[in-house]
Amino acid sequence: MLSQLSPAIRQYLVVTGNYWAFTLTDGALRMLVVLHFHGLGYSPLEIALLFLFYEIFGVITNLVGGWLGAHLGLNRTMNFGLALQVVALAMLLVPAAMLTVSWVMAAQAMSGIAKDLNKMSAKSSIKLLVPVNAQGLLYKWVAILTGSKNALKGAGFFLGGVLLMWLGFTGAVGAMAAVLALVWLASMIFLKKDLGKASSKPRFRDIFSKSRAINILSAARMLLFGARDVWFVVALPVFLSQTLGWSHMQTGGFLALWVIGYGAVQAIAPRITGRNRESVPDGRSATRWAAGLAILPALIVLGLGTTEMSPALILIGGLLLFGALFAVNSSLHSYLIVSYAGSDGVSLDVGFYYMANAMGRLIGTVLSGWVFQLAGQGTTGLAACLWISGGMLVATVIISLGLPKRARPGPHGAEPQEPEHQEKIPQ
Template sequence: MQSLARLSPEIRQYLIVTGNYWAFTLTDGALRMLVVLHFHELGYSPLEIALLFLFYEFFGVVTNLLGGWLGAHLGLNRTMNTGLLMQVLALAMLLVPTGLLTVPWVMAAQALSGIAKDLNKMSAKSAIKLLVPREAQGTLYHWIAVLTGSKNALKGAGFFLGGSLLALLGFRTTVASMAVGLAVVWLLSVLVLKGELGKARQKPKFSQLLSRSGPINYLSAARLCLFGARDVWFVVALPVYLSLTLGWDHWQVGSFLALWVIGYGIVQSLAPLLTGKRHGKLPDGSSAFAWAAPLMTVPAMIALSLSMDWHPTLVLLPGLLLFGVLFAINSSLHSYLIVSYAREDGVSLDVGFYYMANAMGRLLGTVLSGWLFQVSGLAACLWVSALLIAAAAIISLRLPKRISGPEAT
């Protein structure tokens, strides 16, 4: 604590925000893997497993829309701490006896977790905008990339943790351990996070929830398609395919998905270097299109190979690794653009609207993942993924080609 106190206020707040985000993300990734594998083991169908996450994604849409308004009124510290506490409660709901873990009960717990996750994410991403000087856009891009990349690396670690602990300790013991650990993080955050962070000077009206900015609306639409394209195969179809078709054990499924997401997070952190920051170049609308176009071809090629009955392991695993690299760059680039486009006063409104679209994409992808896999298999999920990425690329053509004004300096 003494070392933390010697740092500048901005760096100290950044570290606290990032630490909260990391801790939350670790439990969120572990919980996702626990639910998928545990309920698949109990005999739930892919579509039923997808429905368990329906409220998680639906309430993510609602939370991002309302959470930005709440953040502007109450401050980002309160929305972040509320998210941490709600995740503790969501974990506690899953500690009931197995006979009480019905579909409606788990859906309710996942709804609470979805609200918690998006309150936490919106708060963290919005806070970075306020802790970086307006003229330091290169620094903003770097910090956003580090926050986003490290979060996804830890989400991958959470997948590994969830799959491994499910095999070693069982469902209830693992969930209880995560609930206790996150409760400690929540208590520390309440004590040390700055009280006024993120409060808007002019309180936005409820009618201002929907964005009136063209660039933010187009970027949000592209984000919806991008994350729908990922989750249409990643959320349910891929874990069940690896377990059911390839015969992988829980720890193997968890380990592969963990390594995929960890690698994805590392690439996100490196995205500023890969997109030209070392040469003084910052992303714009043309960058969003240029990186989405090659991403579209990857799921299409994997789907074509699976349809032709090529060896699934030799085709699927390298293809998904390439998809992860390209998707990570696209995601990090989008995350920078939204924070750059957002207004400083009431930043959480713009960021919340954008992540509402992100959550709508996840909701769409989650439902399609279970349904398409059940009726047509993994190849169908990948074809739809390619179409959604194509839509994201086309929408990106409407984004500004160069950030103007002081934001570009």
């Protein structure tokens, strides 16, 4: 069956399978760490700090990883990411007395490097497996990869909560390390050699993008993801557990379903934004969808301040709507960066963009714990995080106004040009 598929499709399946397996363990590990250390009495800020190196090294990895991908090939950076995640999981298998904050931060730093090497490699690979004139098909493939990844990340949240209850922290981590090691071995065998290696060796200073469109999109992406994580990473799960009295299973299950739904919307984003399949997105699309998202945090805060409705009902409803709109925004950005990036050394442009993505997560993660604790936790702490989220989203809209309108990517990372006509999305 697989032998009848084209080489590009087979490589797409290998890349996607790697990405899926990695994402499942990454989501589960995050939930394991949040719930396990919250149960040990760690404060919200202390929990946020556990992920500090995860996000910091994500910023560094995306910059350097894009350069490495262009030099060594994306197959090597992807496989190295899988191997590093196995090492990061193994670091958490030490006796409980050794699971200090500094040790967990070091393991999370390793995991952050692994995750962004894997993601940068997967997103860059798609650019090379789709014909340059098939922008509609590129949008579909990027949406499917991104959406399915986030659905599995949500499944990972649920898996993390379940494994914590069934196997305990050490047993859960050991099981995930063993499975991911098998995936790494399979990837070493099946992933195409030299995928994504640049025809000419880029200089190290080329890690910084020289494209105005990519720089603007990267700034918008940083604020977009900071706006999500400032209330989602620490403030929300602690609020659900501490203020609403939800169990670990309920908290993990709800966040899992939210991310799964978010991923499902991402996967069908081309149907939502494609205007009856007649065009692919441009800068105007990103601006409009960001504007729709920007008003939601304020509406959730105002709803939480009313006494007529249950805070849980307001929060769940707001989260569902926020997730749907955020998913479309994220999918649009993911398509635009792959579309704008040059084909030769694509990982340089994609790596720079995901560096900004990691910077946004870093800012949001730290603010999520710090602001939630400083504002008194509970409803007031969550509201403070939501107001900051809204401000970041307004800034995202303003920055997105500078994105190219009706843009067509240049063949070598040049500034997008105005097309003579819109491209049809392949049926």
